[in-house]
Amino acid sequence: MLRSLPLALLSVYAVLAFLIGGCGQTQTQQPDFGFTVTPVASIAQPGTSDAETLSFTVVNNFFQDFSGMPYSVFDLSSSTPTTAVFSSTVTSFGPNAVVPLTATIPAPSFSGSHTYRVFLDPQNLVAESNEDNNKADITLVYANGDLFFGNQTVTIAPPNPTSADHIQLTFVVNYQATSTSAGTLSGVPYTVLVDGIAVFTGSLPALTINSTTIVQTDPLPTTGGGVSHIYTIILDPNNLVPETHEDNNTLLTPPVAVG
Structure with a gap:
C-alpha cells in the first residue's frame, strides 16, 4: 500500500494537469482596438472660425473583420460633452489592419482651450479585452483675435x-x-x-x-x-x-x- 502511494499521487497530478490544460484550451481571445498614431491637428493655431481636421491611425488587434466599426469625436470642453461633433465608420477594418483616418470638426462656439476625444466604438458594440485604449485626446486652443x-x-x-x-x-x-x-x-x-x-x-x-x-x-x-x-x-x-x-x-x- 505504501509502495503504491507515489503512483497514486502521480495519477492525481496527471488529472490536475489535464484539467488545467483543458481549461487553458477553452479560453478565447477577445477583440481589441486601439490607436497607433494619436490625433494631430491640421491647423496648429486655429481661430474660432476655423474647422479642424484631425488625423490619426487605428489598429484592429484581432483575427476577425470589423469593417464598418463606428468612431466619433466629442468636445469635452463644450456644454454637451457627450454629443458627438463628428461621426463616421472605419470602412475597411480587417484582421490586424492598421488604418489611417481623419475627422473634420466644426469651428467651436467659443474661444480658448478645447479638448477633443476621438472614440473608436463609442457605444461599446464589441466587447474587448481592453476598453481603455479606444480613445485618444487632443487639446486645441482657439483664438478669437x-x-x-x-x-x-x-x-x-x-x-x-x-x-x-x-x-x-x-x-x-x-x-x-x-x-x-x-x-x-x-x-x-x-x-x-x-x-x-x-x-x-x-x-x-x-x-x-x-x-x-x-x-x-x-x-x-x-x-x-x-x-x-x-x-x-x-x-x-x-x-x-x-x-x-x-x-x-x-x-x-x-x-x-x-x-
Missing part, C-alpha cells in the same frame, strides 16, 4: 538719455478679430525688459475689436551710463489671450546709447 505692434517702432523720450534721466517708451498696439464674439480685451499685461531683464510690467488700455491704441510706459530709470541698452516689449507675456499668432507679440528697440 490677434494682438500685434501697429508700426513696429518704439519712440524713446528723451531720444538721447543720460544716466540721470528717466525714459518713457511709446508704442502702438493693434487688436484684430474676425468674430464679434471676441469682445473687448481689458487689462492685458505687457512687460518691458532691458538687456533681457524685466524692469516694468504694465497693462494695456481696454481694446475693442479691430482697434488701435497708443501705449506709453511709466518713466523708467536708465541702466548704466556710457553703454548702449536694448529694450524689449512683450505683449501678453503669459499667453493669457488666445491669439491666431503668438509670434508677433515681441518688439525690440535698436541699441539705445545712454550718456
Whole structure:
C-alpha cells in the first residue's frame, strides 16, 4: 500500500494537469482596438472660425473583420460633452489592419482651450479585452483675435538719455478679430525688459475689436551710463489671450546709447 502511494499521487497530478490544460484550451481571445498614431491637428493655431481636421491611425488587434466599426469625436470642453461633433465608420477594418483616418470638426462656439476625444466604438458594440485604449485626446486652443505692434517702432523720450534721466517708451498696439464674439480685451499685461531683464510690467488700455491704441510706459530709470541698452516689449507675456499668432507679440528697440 505504501509502495503504491507515489503512483497514486502521480495519477492525481496527471488529472490536475489535464484539467488545467483543458481549461487553458477553452479560453478565447477577445477583440481589441486601439490607436497607433494619436490625433494631430491640421491647423496648429486655429481661430474660432476655423474647422479642424484631425488625423490619426487605428489598429484592429484581432483575427476577425470589423469593417464598418463606428468612431466619433466629442468636445469635452463644450456644454454637451457627450454629443458627438463628428461621426463616421472605419470602412475597411480587417484582421490586424492598421488604418489611417481623419475627422473634420466644426469651428467651436467659443474661444480658448478645447479638448477633443476621438472614440473608436463609442457605444461599446464589441466587447474587448481592453476598453481603455479606444480613445485618444487632443487639446486645441482657439483664438478669437490677434494682438500685434501697429508700426513696429518704439519712440524713446528723451531720444538721447543720460544716466540721470528717466525714459518713457511709446508704442502702438493693434487688436484684430474676425468674430464679434471676441469682445473687448481689458487689462492685458505687457512687460518691458532691458538687456533681457524685466524692469516694468504694465497693462494695456481696454481694446475693442479691430482697434488701435497708443501705449506709453511709466518713466523708467536708465541702466548704466556710457553703454548702449536694448529694450524689449512683450505683449501678453503669459499667453493669457488666445491669439491666431503668438509670434508677433515681441518688439525690440535698436541699441539705445545712454550718456
